[in-house]
Amino acid sequence: MSQRDPIKVGVLFSDYDAVSASETAQLKGTLFAIQEINEAGGIDGRELVAVQYDPHASAGQYRVLAERLIIKDKVNVIFGCFMSHTRKAVIPVIEKWNRLLFYPTLYEGFEHSNNVIYTGPAPNQNSVQLAEFMTSNFGARIYIVGSDYIFPYESNRIMTDLVQQRQDSEKVGERYVGLDATEKDFTDIIADIKNERPDFIFSTVVGNPTQYLYRAYADAGLDPKEMPIGSLSTSEAEIAQMGADVAAGHFTSAPYFQSIATPTNRICLENFRRRFGDETVPNQTWEAAYFQVYLFANAVRQVGSDEIDVLLPALLGSEHNAPQGRIRIDPSNNHTCLYPRIGQAKADGQFTIVRESRRAVYPDPYLVTHSLGDWTAKLDK
Amino acid sequence: MTTQGRGRPTQATPKLLRDLRTLRVAVFHPKDQDGEQLTQQLQRIGCQVQAFWPPLQEPPADTDLVFFAVRPDVVKLDFPWCRESRSPAVIAVVNYENPVIVDAILRLGVKGVIASPVRSFGVLSALVVAQYVNDELHTKDKQITRLESKLFGIRKVAEAKSILMETRGITDREAYRVIREQAMTRRVSTEEIANAIINANSILSFKK
Numbered sequence: 001m002s003q004r005d006p007i008k009v010g011v012l013f014s015d016y017d018a019v020s021a022s023e024t025a026q027l028k029g030t031l032f033a034i035q036e037i038n039e040a041g042g043i044d045g046r047e048l049v050a051v052q053y054d055p056h057a058s059a060g061q062y063r064v065l066a067e068r069l070i071i072k073d074k075v076n077v078i079f080g081c082f083m084s085h086t087r088k089a090v091i092p093v094i095e096k097w098n099r100l101l102f103y104p105t106l107y108e109g110f111e112h113s114n115n116v117i118y119t120g121p122a123p124n125q126n127s128v129q130l131a132e133f134m135t136s137n138f139g140a141r142i143y144i145v146g147s148d149y150i151f152p153y154e155s156n157r158i159m160t161d162l163v164q165q166r167q168d169s170e171k172v173g174e175r176y177v178g179l180d181a182t183e184k185d186f187t188d189i190i191a192d193i194k195n196e197r198p199d200f201i202f203s204t205v206v207g208n209p210t211q212y213l214y215r216a217y218a219d220a221g222l223d224p225k226e227m228p229i230g231s232l233s234t235s236e237a238e239i240a241q242m243g244a245d246v247a248a249g250h251f252t253s254a255p256y257f258q259s260i261a262t263p264t265n266r267i268c269l270e271n272f273r274r275r276f277g278d279e280t281v282p283n284q285t286w287e288a289a290y291f292q293v294y295l296f297a298n299a300v301r302q303v304g305s306d307e308i309d310v311l312l313p314a315l316l317g318s319e320h321n322a323p324q325g326r327i328r329i330d331p332s333n334n335h336t337c338l339y340p341r342i343g344q345a346k347a348d349g350q351f352t353i354v355r356e357s358r359r360a361v362y363p364d365p366y367l368v369t370h371s372l373g374d375w376t377a378k379l380d381k
Numbered sequence: 382m383t384t385q386g387r388g389r390p391t392q393a394t395p396k397l398l399r400d401l402r403t404l405r406v407a408v409f410h411p412k413d414q415d416g417e418q419l420t421q422q423l424q425r426i427g428c429q430v431q432a433f434w435p436p437l438q439e440p441p442a443d444t445d446l447v448f449f450a451v452r453p454d455v456v457k458l459d460f461p462w463c464r465e466s467r468s469p470a471v472i473a474v475v476n477y478e479n480p481v482i483v484d485a486i487l488r489l490g491v492k493g494v495i496a497s498p499v500r501s502f503g504v505l506s507a508l509v510v511a512q513y514v515n516d517e518l519h520t521k522d523k524q525i526t527r528l529e530s531k532l533f534g535i536r537k538v539a540e541a542k543s544i545l546m547e548t549r550g551i552t553d554r555e556a557y558r559v560i561r562e563q564a565m566t567r568r569v570s571t572e573e574i575a576n577a578i579i580n581a582n583s584i585l586s587f588k589k
Contacts, residue, residue, distance in 0.1 A: 095500075110505065111501075111502070112422065112425055112501040112502075113500075113501060113502070114418075114501070144391070153391070156391045157391050157394060160391045160392075160393065161393060161394055164393065171390070171391075174390045174391060332421070332424070332425065333425050364427075365425070366401075366425045366426045366427055366505070367427065368394060368398045368399055368401055368402075369394065369399045369402070
C-alpha cells in the first residue's frame with residue numbers, strides 16, 4: 001500500500017432504525033467522523049473511505065458481511081455492531097483473519113479479545129452509578145423490566161446484587177419482553193407495577209420497544225417524581241421516538257449526553273447538525289462511534305499503517321479529547337476510561353446532568369461483585 | 382413475583398463467582414505468548430496470579446488453582462501433590478491431544494483443559510468449573526470417608542454383640558445394652574467397646 005492510497009474501513013451497522021435509533025446514530029456518528037477527518041486533510045493526505053453494508057439486524061448477515069469486508073473489500077478495520085449477539089457473530093471472523101473491530105456500545109462485560117477495542121461503558125461505568133443514585137434518592141424496592149436477551153440478564157444480576165446491599169431492599173418484580181415487543185406487551189407489566197408500587201423501575205428494555213414502556217407508564221398516569229424509571233440505554237434517540245413529554249422526569253446513566261456544556265461538545269454537535277440535519281439524534285452510542293474513528297485515525301497517523309499488529313500498540317493507552325471529556329484506551333483490557341453521568345430527562349427531550357464524574361473511571365469488564373459506596377465509581381456533583 | 386421469557390428470576394450471584402478476586406492462581410507455563418495471554422486474562426478476571434517455569438516441585442502454599450502447561454517435556458516428570466486429597470484444582474494447557482498427552486493429564490488429575498493457542502475467551506468458564514468440580518470432589522471424599530468408618534463401626538458392634546450373645550446367653554437387645562452402658566461409663570464410643578470385646582474374645586479363644 002502506497003503512502004498516498006486511500007484507506008478503506010468497514011462500517012457495519014443496521015440502518016433505518018431496524019433495531020434501534022441508537023444503532024442508526026452509531027452509523028451517522030461514524031460517517032460524520034470520517035467526513036471531518038477527510039475535510040481536515042485525511043490521515044497525512046490519505047483519504048478515509050467507508051465501505052458500508054447494512055446487515056438488517058441479522059446476526060448471520062453481520063458475520064457474512066464482516067467476512068466480505070475483509071476478503072473482498074480488503075479492509076483491516078471494521079467499525080460496527082450494537083447488539084451483543086451481532087458482536088459475538090463478528091468476533092470469530094475478525095480473529096480468524098486477525099483484523100480489528102471497534103465496538104461503540106454499552107454492553108454486559110465479561111469479554112476481551114485482542115482484536116476488539118471497546119469504546120462503550122462496562123457495567124462498572126454505568127450500572128453501579130445508577131444503582132447508587134436511584135437507591136439513595138428513591139429507595140431500594142425495585143421492579144425490573146428488561147428485553148429478553150443477554151445484556152438485560154447480566155445487567156439485572158448486577159443491579160440485584162447492588163440493590164441487596166441496601167437495607168430494606170426488595171425486588172418486587174422482574175419481567176422480560178421480546179426484542180420486538182409492542183405497546184400491548186407492557187399493559188400487564190404496568191398494571192403489576194401500579195399494584196406493587198416499587199421505589200423505582202430499572203429498565204433494560206433496549207431498542208425500539210423502549211418507547212412503548214415509557215408510553216404505557218405515562219398512559220397509566222404514573223408519576224416519575226414518585227416512581228421513576230432508571231435506565232442504561234434510554235438516550236436522546238429513544239426519547240425522540242417516544243416523545244419528550246413521555247420521558248420527562250426519568251433517569252439514565254451514560255457517559256455522554258448532548259447537554260454536556262463544553263466547547264468541544266457544542267462545536268461537535270453544531271458540525272454534525274450542519275452536515276446531517278436534525279433527523280439523526282446524537283446520543284451516547286453516537287458519541288462513542290464518533291470518537292473511536294478519531295482514536296483509529298490518530299493511531300494510523302502515528303504508525304503509518306492500519307494493520308493490527310502495528311496499529312494496536314499505538315491504540316492501547318492512547319487518549320483523545322472526546323465530546324464527553326478526555327478518554328483513554330486502557331491497555332490491559334482494550335476497554336475505555338469514561339466519565340459516568342446521571343441525566344434526568346427534561347420536557348424538551350434533553351437531559352439535565354444531575355451527577356457526573358470529574359475523573360475518567362477505569363473500565364473493569366470482569367468485575368463480578370460491584371459495591372455501592374465504592375469511591376472509584378463515585379460521582380462528584 | 383412473576384418472570385416472563387426467562388426461566389427464573391435473577392438470584393444473588395453464587396459464592397464461587399463472587400470470590401474470583403481473592404482466588405490465588407499459580408501458572409506453570411513458559412513465558413511465551415500463550416503464557417502472557419493466560420496471565421493477563423487471569424489478571425483481567427482479577428485473580429491473584431503468580432507464574433513459574435519450569436514447574437515448581439509443588440505450588441506455593443495457599444494456592445487455590447494451578448494452570449499447568451502439559452508439554453511433551455513434562456510428561457515424564459512426577460508431581461505427587463496433584464494426587465493428594467486437598468490439592469488445588471489443576472487445569473491443563475495443552476498443545477497436543479494425542480494419547481500420550483491425554484494420559485499425562487489424566488495422571489495429573491486435572492479438572493479442566495484449555496487449548497493452546499490460548500484466547501481470553503474460555504478461561505473464566507474453565508476456571509470456575511474446575512474449582513466447582515474440585516470442591517465437589519473434596520466434599521464427596523469427606524462424605525465417603527465418614528460413611529466408610531461408620532459402616533466399619535456398625536460391623537464391629539454387630540460382631541461384638543454376637544460374641545456377647547453366645548458367651549453370656551443373652552438376647553441381641555441385651556447385648557447392645559451392655560455395649561452401650563460400657564461405652565457411657567468409660568466415655569468412649571460403642572465402636573471402641575466393640576473392638577475391646579472382639580480383641581478380648583480372640584485372646585480368650587486362643588487360650589482355649
